[in-house]
Amino acid sequence: MFKNLFNDPKFYKTLFQLALPITVQYFISSSISLVGVMMVGQLGEVSIAALGLGNQIFFLVSLLIFGLSSGYAIFAAQFWGANDLPNVRRVLGICLTLGMIAAGIFTLAAVLLPHPILSIYTKDPEVIREGVQYLRIAAFSYVPYALSMAFAFMHRSTGQVRLPMFVSAISLLLSVLVSYLLIFGHLGLPALGVRGAAVGMLFARLVEAAGMLSLTYLKRTAIAASPKELFSFNLPFLTQTLSTAMPAVLNEMAWSFAVTTYNIVYARIGTESIAAINITTTIEEMAFVVFFGLANAGAIIIGNTIGAGEQEKAFTYGKRYILIGIAGALVFGQLTSLSSRWILNFYNISPTAADYVRNILLIFSFIMWIKVFNLMLIVGILRSGGDTRFTLLLEMSAIWGIGVPMAVLGGLVLHLEVYWVYLMVISEELVKAFFGYRRFRSRKWVHNLTVVSQVVEPLPAAPSQVN
Template identity: 30%
Template sequence: MSHKILEGEGSVFYRKLFALVLPIAFQQFMLAAVSASDALMLGVISQDSLSAVSLAGQITFVFNLFMGGLTMGTSILAAQYYGKGDRAAIEKIFAYVVKISFLISTCFLGASLLIPDILMRIFTSEPKLIFGGVEYLRVLAVSYLFTGISQIYLCILKNTGYAMKSMVIGSTAVVINILFNAALIYGLLFFPEMGIAGAALATSVSKLIEMAWAYIESLRKGRVRLRLKHCFAVDKTLARDYWKYTLPMLGDYLVWGIGFTMYSVIMGHLGSDAVAANSIVNIVKNLIISFCTGLANGGGIIVGNELGMGNLKQAKKFGAMLWKMAVISGVISGLLLIALSPLILNVTALSTLATSYLKWMLILCACYMVAKSINMTTIAGIFPSGGDSKFGLICDTVTMWCFAVPIGFLAAFYWNLPVVLVFLIINLDEAVKVPAAIVHYKKYGWLKNITR
């Protein structure tokens, strides 16, 4: 009898999980597809265009770190309060976060308009790459404002039972982005041929459409809405709770993300061939890892719902199921990357040296997919669902800033190691994190109801 009950619980869990994971994973895949389309389309123009946009994209990457921290903090509280059935609390959190996101987005918009050349010089000293990146950033700047608002809307949809709708909005915006990419980069139909600037304009237009659609969707009956009264009359208790769990998450995103950006700085000073190969491998990795990202986000929402309802024993069981799925999805992702490597090498128009770098980088990425999947599911999914957001900050600070970044700089600029070995060193942080993640998971400090 108990065996049948467990089977029933398992089937309910997997139905809930895949109802969340598949839309989120598909949305992540489509977002990565934008970068892939930029790379493929600009790579046809020139390798320098590809490299310039890849480096300029690091500014967007840093912006997305802030957005990732804000949305993860929102998700932690929204998932638990949705499990509890407290809609009013979710609307208060929603309004507060939109206000914070608007301020951050405005800062990135201003920097990209006013000092794009200074931003580009952080990543490269090659004039042709700086020039291309400046052109891209000035047109892209306004998209930060649209993205900052739309991402909070989509986060709330995912955490209040409308993950499929969030996926439809986000994915449609991606399709529009890709279509406009082709039209504006090459000047198809009646559109002007804009090259790099066309890729940036396509992103800005698609993000405007995404923001408008998300807002209209929130006006439908039964949706959590943005109420202006909550923007001005802040619930101080909820705001304190929000920052209690968000600041460590935001710190973790920035520590990890700026460390990852330093990897691009290291690769960016090893020549255009290294930049191009690193750009392609990051795009491919993001496409392949999208299911693991969906597993982490969707699993975190389900565990958070159970914790918000006070079902700690159920949440613990679901966490164990997620752990096993993380290992399986990591293995499958690695094998898929190896299987696709010959195709990737054939469709990318890179120099002979860059293609050689890319071949080995793809193999190395495939080898650490299991570690990446485990870390994402635990550190970015299970742990934050119960408010345990500090572990990731500590873990990434140690593994990246005490190990990968300094050793990477030494390998590249002091020891003058080959490009592929430098790439290996700066990607070892995922393997180093796994033992710590396993130990921390077994302590079950994340198993908490944090609602009031």
């Protein structure tokens, strides 16, 4: 595996150029989430829990949209590698249509049925009351978020990674400002508590969507398509692309519902437990930003490479991502553990909740490399090769066959402390790593998806800018 690892400067240059802007974007997004939880954390554990549970619907939406966007980004990356711009634009049209419809359905559910939804997670009336106030405002951010994600993923697949980073940075920084002013009531504005955080999120998503659309067409990027170009796909093209993209969507949804189940278990253990999980989740996201950037950059490069017909080179690139990911995770895991006591100074929580956070982060610091390995393998490599059905089967089997039963056993049957339940859940990551690596070594994950272009009439294509 170490053969020819460091003798390809062009590879590392391309990786750096793609990964850095994506990493910065994820860092800003995760920082805003962390700052938001810290601000609401000054209001107490009930508000932290309400914010976390109110965001569970957005969590489901975001993963559905991520699955859809990343599924269609597989096609976009390979079409771009094959110099087929018309089909890149058709793929964007499908992604926009399906994403905004799905987001609209979740918006209606969150606005019309907030009490029943939140009652699934907790029976604490104060948490439900504050969570409903948050959810009814934040729900209107789902549709603009779907639009932004579709454009962001297609930009990345065509090598345009700086534009999404810039737009997200501006919108999310504005979110912090608006949230701060409205949560605590500064500059003469009312103190809205968790509702202020919801307004900040909605404002950020609207600015993000408007900025993404405006800059895409003002700068005339590769995906600045006319409505006719976006929606020129026919039913056979839609059907063939869905056969590959839908497993990615189902994968993310299966994982998101599993995480939702975990949170139901954590919330039933107690308000202090779910508050601790919400805090550690934001910290884990911060620790993962570099690896999200690497995984997305890897998916772009490997997708472009397969689209260009260089399958063996794609396999070599995959080996490099695995080694880079593991080495980085070993370092970042320990840094996360060392910084945990400092981070807790920003939260107004009980000693019990603080102890839960420290123990969860200690466990996370030792198993982070396994989680990163699976991230690089599934998102960065297997999916980019079009092997979405295998990844769906792998994740479904591991999560629902091992992770969820372990959570229920530990939290609801054995009534263990939340950090022991967290450790039991991690066992599903080991299963994914074992079978996922075997699939990678087999090379059966490499699929050239550009053949679907034969089901629509070809149009003049633009040259690729990413190799």
